[in-house]
Each structure stands twice: as C-alpha cells, then as structure tokens.
Amino acid sequence: xxxxxxxxxxxxxxxxxxxxxxxxxxxxxxxxxxxxxxxxxxxxxxxxxxxxxxxxxxxxxxxxxxxxxxxxxxxxx
Amino acid sequence: xxxxxxxxxxxxxxxxxxxxxxxxxxxxxxxxxxxxxxxxxxxxxxxxxxxxxxxxxxxxxxxxxxxxxxxxxxxxx
Amino acid sequence: xxxxxxxxxxxxxxxxxxxxxxxxxxxxxxxxxxxxxxxxxxxxxxxxxxxxxxxxxxxxxxxxxxxxxxxxxxxxxxxxxxxxxxxxxxxxxxxxxxxxxxxxxxxxxxxxxxxxxxxxxxxxxxxxxxxxxxxxxxxxxxxxxxx
Amino acid sequence: xxxxxxxxxxxxxxxxxxxxxxxxxxxxxxxxxxxxxxxxxxxxxxxxxxxxxxxxxxxxxxxxxxxxxxxxxxxxxxxxxxxxxxxxxxxxxxxxxxxxxxxxxxxxxxxxxxxxxxxxxxxxxxxxxxxxxxxxxxxxxxxxxxx
Numbered sequence: 001x002x003x004x005x006x007x008x009x010x011x012x013x014x015x016x017x018x019x020x021x022x023x024x025x026x027x028x029x030x031x032x033x034x035x036x037x038x039x040x041x042x043x044x045x046x047x048x049x050x051x052x053x054x055x056x057x058x059x060x061x062x063x064x065x066x067x068x069x070x071x072x073x074x075x076x077x
Numbered sequence: 078x079x080x081x082x083x084x085x086x087x088x089x090x091x092x093x094x095x096x097x098x099x100x101x102x103x104x105x106x107x108x109x110x111x112x113x114x115x116x117x118x119x120x121x122x123x124x125x126x127x128x129x130x131x132x133x134x135x136x137x138x139x140x141x142x143x144x145x146x147x148x149x150x151x152x153x154x
Numbered sequence: 155x156x157x158x159x160x161x162x163x164x165x166x167x168x169x170x171x172x173x174x175x176x177x178x179x180x181x182x183x184x185x186x187x188x189x190x191x192x193x194x195x196x197x198x199x200x201x202x203x204x205x206x207x208x209x210x211x212x213x214x215x216x217x218x219x220x221x222x223x224x225x226x227x228x229x230x231x232x233x234x235x236x237x238x239x240x241x242x243x244x245x246x247x248x249x250x251x252x253x254x255x256x257x258x259x260x261x262x263x264x265x266x267x268x269x270x271x272x273x274x275x276x277x278x279x280x281x282x283x284x285x286x287x288x289x290x291x292x293x294x295x296x297x298x299x300x301x
Numbered sequence: 302x303x304x305x306x307x308x309x310x311x312x313x314x315x316x317x318x319x320x321x322x323x324x325x326x327x328x329x330x331x332x333x334x335x336x337x338x339x340x341x342x343x344x345x346x347x348x349x350x351x352x353x354x355x356x357x358x359x360x361x362x363x364x365x366x367x368x369x370x371x372x373x374x375x376x377x378x379x380x381x382x383x384x385x386x387x388x389x390x391x392x393x394x395x396x397x398x399x400x401x402x403x404x405x406x407x408x409x410x411x412x413x414x415x416x417x418x419x420x421x422x423x424x425x426x427x428x429x430x431x432x433x434x435x436x437x438x439x440x441x442x443x444x445x446x447x448x
Contacts (some may be wrong), residue, residue: 008362009432010444051430054365067360069430075445076361076390076431077264077342077402077423085215086285087297128283131218146215146283152298153214153243153284154195154255154275154411171329177324178341182318182398185346191418192339198409200333243339262345266424270437271338271414279411 001065003032009072011048014040030059032068048072078102078142080109086149088125091117107136109145125149160224162243164216168252169194177240177258187237187260190200191267193275195255196246205290209249210298215283216245226277234270236261241274307371311363311392315399316341332409334384338414340422342402344395352437356366356396357445362430363392373424381417383408388421390431405425 003024007015024032029050037044049056053066080101084092099109101109106127126133129144174194181187200207219272223241237260244254255278259270279300286298321341328334347354370388377386384407391401402425406417426447433445 004402006362008360008430043312051362051365054368069365071362071430072428072432072444073446074427075357075433075447076359076366076429077426077447083215085213085283086287110172128215128218130286131215131221149216149285149297150282151213151279151281151283152271152286152300153219153282154279154300155414171322171326174325175318178321178400182343182400185397187343188345190339190341190343192337192341193411193414194337195411196329196334196337196407197332198335250332253325253329256429260343264340264342264426267340268415268419268422271409275411291339 001019001063003063003065004067005032005036006067006069008069009075011043011046011070011072014043014046024063027062028059029057029061029063033059036070044056046072078140080140080142081144082109082113082146083146086144086152088123088147088149089119091119091123101140104139105136106134106138106140106145109140110136113147123149163220163223163241163243164214165242166244166246167255168244168248169242169256172282173242174253174256177256181238181260184237184260186262188255189264190250190258190260191271193255193257193271194253196253197250199250201290202290202296205292205294207250207288208291209247209289209295210254211247211287211289212245212254213285213287214243214245217238218284219284222282223278226274226281227253230259230270230274233273234266235263236266236270239270239274241278243278247289251267305353305423307367310367310370310388310390311361312389313391313393315391315395316377316389316401316403318400321400321403324403328385328407331384331407333409335409336411336414337405337407338418340402340404340418341400343400344397346397347435349437349443352439352441354397354435355438356394356436357401357438358394358434358436359390359392360434361390361392366429366431367427370425373421373428376424377406377421380420381408381413382410383413386417386421386426390425394436
C-alpha cells in the first residue's frame with residue numbers, strides 16, 4: 001500500500017526530507033516503522049509519537065492508507 | 078479621647094459626611110460604636126467592619142486614639 | 155522581595171487597552187520571563203429588577219488600600235517565584251465594558267503564574283477596602299458586594 | 302458550543318503587544334463579561350552550557366494542530382461557562398522576549414476564567430503538535446521539549 005509519511009522537527013535532521021510516499025507491505029504501524037528504521041539508521045534512537053489521519057495511534061494500530069506523521073516531543077507555547 | 082472617624086461607601090448615605098472627629102468617653106471599639114449608633118439611627122442595620130490605624134479590629138479591641146474607619150463590604154475589582 | 159513604601163495602585167477612571175498593551179510591551183526586554191498571566195476585571199452591564207448597570211463609581215480608603223495592595227504584593231513575592239507583578243485599580247467612574255482592575259504577573263515558568271494570579275486576585279477582592287456604587291441607567295444606584 | 306471547522310490559530314512570527322491590546326479593546330462592547338484572563342508565552346533567553354537562546358523557530362503539523370486547537374476550544378466551552386475564547390500561536394522565528402502564545406478567555410465571573418485558562422494552556426502544551434528549535438547566538442541549536 002502507498003502511504004505518505006510526514007516528518008517534523010528534529011526528525012527531519014535524520015530524514016533530510018519533510019514528506020515522502022513509500023510502498024509499505026505490512027499491515028500495522030510497527031511494520032511501517034521497521035521499514036523506516038531500515039531506511040533511516042538513527043531514527044530508532046529518537047523519541048516520537050505516530051499520528052495516522054491526524055490522530056495519535058499505537059504501534060499495534062492497523063494501517064489504513066491515510067497520512068502518517070512522525071511527531072517528536074511537542075514544544076508549543 | 079478625641080478620635081477621627083471615617084465613613085465609606087453606603088455608610089456615607091447614613092452619616093452624610095465622610096469624616097468627623099468626636100470626643101469618645103469609652104475604652105473599647107464597641108463603646109465607640111454605641112456612641113455612633115446613638116448619633117446615626119440606621120447605622121446598626123448596616124453590615125460593616127471597623128479598622129483602627131488601617132487594620133481591621135474586633136469590637137473588643139481597645140481604642141488607641143488612632144484613626145477609625147467604618148468599612149462596608151468590599152467591592153474591589 | 156522589596157520593603158519599599160506602598161505605591162499608589164489607583165488610577166482615575168478606566169484602565170485602557172493601550173495602557174495594558176504598553177505594559178506588556180515593556181516586559182519584552184525581560185528575557186528571563188517565560189510566562190505572563192493577566193487578570194482584567196471589567197464592569198458588567200448587569201440587569202437587576204429590570205434596570206441595567208451603566209457604570210460603577212469606585213471609592214476607597216486609599217491609604218489602607220494601598221497598604222493592603224503592598225502586603226498582598228509582598229506576600230505573593232514570598233510565596234511564588236515571580237519576576238514581576240503589577241496591580242492597577244480604578245477610582246471614580248468606570249462604564250460598563252471598561253476595565254477597572256489589571257493584575258499582571260510574570261515568571262520564568264507557567265505553573266507559578268496561574269497559582270500566583272489567582273492568589274492575588276482573591277486577596278484583592280477579600281482584603282482591600284474598595285467600594286463600588288453601581289449606577290443604573292435611570293441614575294438610581296445600589297452598592298456592589300464581592301462574593 | 303460551535304461545530305465550525307477549525308480556524309487557523311497560527312500567525313507568522315511574534316504576537317505583538319499592539320495585537321493583544323487591540324484584542325482586549327474589542328471585548329469592551331461585550332458587557333456581560335466581568336473577568337478576562339490572558340496567558341502569554343514569551344521566549345526565554347535561557348543559558349544552556351554557556352550559550353544563550355536568541356530565538357525559537359516554530360514549526361507545526363498544521364492541519365492536526367489546528368484540529369487539536371479546535372478540539373481544546375470545544376472541550377473548554379463544554380466544561381466552563383465562557384463568553385469568549387481566543388488562541389493564537391506563532392509559526393516561524395520568535396526572538397527572545399517576544400510572545401509566541403496568546404490565550405484569552407472571558408466570562409461573566411472570575412472563578413471560571415482561572416480554571417479555564419489553565420486547562421487550555423496545559424492542553425495546548427500536551428496535545429498540539431508544535432515543534433520548537435531553540436537557536437543559540439552562535440547559530441547552533443537544540444530542540445525544545447515541553448514538560
């Protein structure tokens with residue numbers, strides 16, 4: 001399945017891009033993350049949450065094909 | 078003893094003055110109040126606190142000769 | 155902490171939005187501040203028995219009130235890690251919709267300003283001898299009481 | 302309560318004291334309001350390992366952030382008897398001493414605004430995907446994290 005992934009804040013210092021669309025073979029968020037960890041070596045060392053369709057989700061959530069975002073710790077205000 | 082007494086807010090609608098100096102014969106605040114209740118008939122029906130030398134005092138406090146103020150309920154802010 | 159003599163907290167008439175904006179502006183040179191919290195008391199056009207409040211006329215036992223504002227200030231600085239604190243209160247006529255109380259606290263961190271501001275405002279309402287005559291549109295009046 | 306689409310809470314660069322003053326001014330026609338409470342987040346010139354923060358560069362997952370601001374707003378209106386609520390957050394560069402967050406709540410009564418403002422600010426800090434790059438004077442940086 002084709003999934004668009006957005007990167008924010010300090011994660012863009014690892015990915016060097018803010019957005020990409022990847023072909024993902026798995027069914028769950030954690031499978032998508034395994035793909036990303038292979039692509040970006042140091043991503044695994046970073047603290048972040050995952051949003052799917054703009055809602056925070058756990059790693060056991062099923063992929064729906066909606067936009068994924070990797071969100072480092074919030075710093076608003 | 079000569080004591081200056083200040084009246085504030087709705088109490089001035091009873092006293093029709095904001096300040097006066099009276100000769101008080103008693104020793105305690107409540108004796109001063111008795112004098113004032115005789116002078117101002119409806120004062121007794123009103124809710125107020127007494128300050129002596131700018132500090133709230135009870136009716137059993139001794140008169141020092143310092144300024145007395147009759148303070149109706151506060152309405153700041 | 156300071157032990158200065160009480161400042162005069164009162165100003166004649168309403169506190170303007172320009173005054174408040176300018177006060178905020180002056181704090182932008184204080185770069186240790188991370189959080190400001192501002193309370194504004196505004197005169198309500200309350201309807202009571204079919205009559206509407208058009209203004210409040212404020213009077214105060216000024217010397218005692220300024221001393222109480224000073225005590226509240228000292229006590230808040232002792233309790234909370236504040237960088238700045240400012241209090242302004244109106245005297246005289248303040249129309250419905252206008253501002254009569256402006257309390258401004260600043261601190262490096264936000265938790266402090268929430269606690270400090272509520273403490274200060276509640277103390278002002280309870281302890282400072284300020285009196286308010288609510289004037290109705292027909293020029294009759296009643297006396298305001300804090301609760 | 303409203304069910305309108307999320308508004309855009311973000312504005313480019315710092316939030317000025319004039320903007321805040323003007324926002325206060327606009328509320329003086331709302332004569333059912335008795336109490337305003339305003340929170341301002343200001344960028345601190347923190348010193349970290351001998352280097353001083355000169356600015357924060359804010360970015361956000363804007364669509365999700367505006368949705369979260371909207372949810373916080375709806376939830377605050379449901380919980381508290383508020384007359385008005387306004388939230389503004391900076392995007393891009395905000396220098397030390399400048400204001401990056403402006404939250405403004407108004408109600409007939411004061412108890413409500415204290416509770417509501419703290420609720421809203423804490424929710425913003427915890428739930429809204431905004432990111433802050435703290436820029437030091439030597440142009441190095443670190444990433445800000447809310448606590």
